[in-house]
Amino acid sequence: MNKAEILIVNKVWPPYMDSLRANFVVHERTQLEDPQALAAVAPRIRAITATGESKLAAGLLEQLPALEMISVFGVGYDGVDVAAARARGITVSNTPDVLTDDVADLGMALLLSIARRIPQADQFVRAGRWPEGPMALARKVSGARLGIVGLGRIGSAIARRAEAFGMAIAYTTRTRVAGCAYPHYPNAEALAREVDFLMVITPGGAATRGLIDAKVLAALGPKGYLINVARGSVVDQPALLQAIANGGIAGAALDVFEDEPHVPAALCASENVVVTPHMASATWETRRAMAELALGNLQAHFSGRPLLTPVP
Numbered sequence: 001m002n003k004a005e006i007l008i009v010n011k012v013w014p015p016y017m018d019s020l021r022a023n024f025v026v027h028e029r030t031q032l033e034d035p036q037a038l039a040a041v042a043p044r045i046r047a048i049t050a051t052g053e054s055k056l057a058a059g060l061l062e063q064l065p066a067l068e069m070i071s072v073f074g075v076g077y078d079g080v081d082v083a084a085a086r087a088r089g090i091t092v093s094n095t096p097d098v099l100t101d102d103v104a105d106l107g108m109a110l111l112l113s114i115a116r117r118i119p120q121a122d123q124f125v126r127a128g129r130w131p132e133g134p135m136a137l138a139r140k141v142s143g144a145r146l147g148i149v150g151l152g153r154i155g156s157a158i159a160r161r162a163e164a165f166g167m168a169i170a171y172t173t174r175t176r177v178a179g180c181a182y183p184h185y186p187n188a189e190a191l192a193r194e195v196d197f198l199m200v201i202t203p204g205g206a207a208t209r210g211l212i213d214a215k216v217l218a219a220l221g222p223k224g225y226l227i228n229v230a231r232g233s234v235v236d237q238p239a240l241l242q243a244i245a246n247g248g249i250a251g252a253a254l255d256v257f258e259d260e261p262h263v264p265a266a267l268c269a270s271e272n273v274v275v276t277p278h279m280a281s282a283t284w285e286t287r288r289a290m291a292e293l294a295l296g297n298l299q300a301h302f303s304g305r306p307l308l309t310p311v312p
């Protein structure tokens with residue numbers, strides 16, 4: 001049987017690339033910059049492999065008349081216009097669940113890092129500053145109040161971890177979670193007013209753009225910390241820069257940014273910020289599971305079986 005031809009729109013994890021090559025004829029977008037080169041293969045492309053960070057321009061989809069499916073390597077699919085794809089009969093899959101633990105782990109690690117100033121402490125020791133005297137005191141985590149913006153698969157996994165730290169947990173979602181005992185707040189601003197740490201873990205996309213704005217940061221206040229493991233777009237980055245610059249909040253720990261991989265210099269320069277390079281699901285174990293699931297979705301599609309994890 002002829003192998004189906006697929007298009008990879010941005011760099012993927014090399015072992016995943018190997019398994020794609022073993023199963024499909026793979027074309028790489030980066031090698032098709034010349035419009036004529038893309039036009040030559042476009043009529044044969046039946047699937048796209050994207051990552052959570054891919055932004056699929058509507059123009060690209062229009063150039064692919066035989067496109068049947070988009071397989072996203074990641075749980076967030078905000079870079080894909082799902083409604084437009086669906087209108088053309090193109091199905092979309094993602095990789096939920098398999099990365100939940102990792103993202104929740106990193107969310108807690110970032111919370112602990114910013115509160116206990118772990119990266120700063122590491123720098124302090126490495127720079128030989130310990131003999132000059134002790135570091136400034138940190139913020140206690142156990143028993144503190146945690147507000148979770150988005151109590152889905154990952155938000156709930158963060159809550160379970162936070163319970164082990166004796167944290168008082170509250171949350172906001174558009175729809176109250178049935179049977180959930182944590183206090184629910186109608187919006188992020190009301191939640192921020194009541195907590196010490198605000199953890200953001202909603203999907204990205206238009207519906208959550210700028211959800212954490214200047215008002216929410218003001219409600220979090222000079223003693224409050226923001227942690228973002230969702231998408232950079234969910235936080236109004238200029239408002240965050242201002243809050244960091246003028247002490248409007250105590251600090252922020254961020255795995256995601258508005259314009260990755262570019263991180264504003266002011267964030268990198270601040271003592272009250274911890275930054276990581278969008279690595280919440282970046283462990284060997286989880287990347288393997290994501291690759292298996294993303295490939296499994298492609299294989300299901302091309303063998304006429306239902307997708308393993310279609311986006312809802």
Ligand code: A2R
Pocket residue numbers: 075076077096097103149150151152153154155172173174175176201202203204207208211229230231
């Ligand atoms: O609002 P609801 O009832 O649909 O609850 C969802 C919540 N959420 C929001 N919460 C507050 N304001 C909003 N505008 C808003 N929009 C959505 O986010 C739900 O509780 C949660 C999403 O949960 P799941 O769909 O289970 O996603 P999962 O696996 O937890 O991943 C969340 C995101 C991904 O989309 C990636 O962007 C990121 O984590 O890695």
